[in-house]
Amino acid sequence: MSATDSTEITREEIEEAIGYEGWRRLVIALLKQHRHPIDVARIVSSSVISVKSIARRNGLEGLYATPKFVFIYTLICPLTQTVKYVGKTVDLSRRLHQHVSYPAKGPMKKWIEQLHSHRLKPKIRAIAKVKFEYGDRAEKALIEKHLKHGPLLNIRV
Secondary structure, eight states: OOTTOTTSOOHHHHHHHHHHHHHHHHHHHHHHTTOOHHHHHHHTTOOHHHHHHHHHHTTOGGGOOOOSEEEEEEEEOTTTOOEEEEEEESOHHHHHHHHHHSOOTTHHHHHHHHHHHTTOOOEEEEEEEEEGGGHHHHHHHHHHHHHTTSOOOOTTO
16 A cells, blocks of 8 residues: 555644544534444544444444355456455445445555456355354355465455
């Protein structure tokens, strides 16, 4: 992830533009829309811990619930039918929209832009449904399994 890529704004840049209090009000407003802290953290370029802390201090913890299950999914290239990415989510359609509309930097962004140039988008396929507390372990295991068949665009592997 390059610090010189200007397509993603940092928390510091948000705070510089609207101040800490503005940033905090933005977090609270997003939480009041019943958005999960993970989604809020992505939107405001912050850590989930910071978002949960603001929720706790403002009595907003009850607005979101930890999901019971998560899906482990693959993104498949419609041109080659190969698995390009393995991830986890509670909402497959929303996650595909996030990948297509706001691709991560680096190889993932390049691949999504290449698909866009062909007026295509990746296919998403659920490959497992696991209890929420086992999601990280299951995702890691399935990433490792798929890496045996070829490279993935996962940044954090």
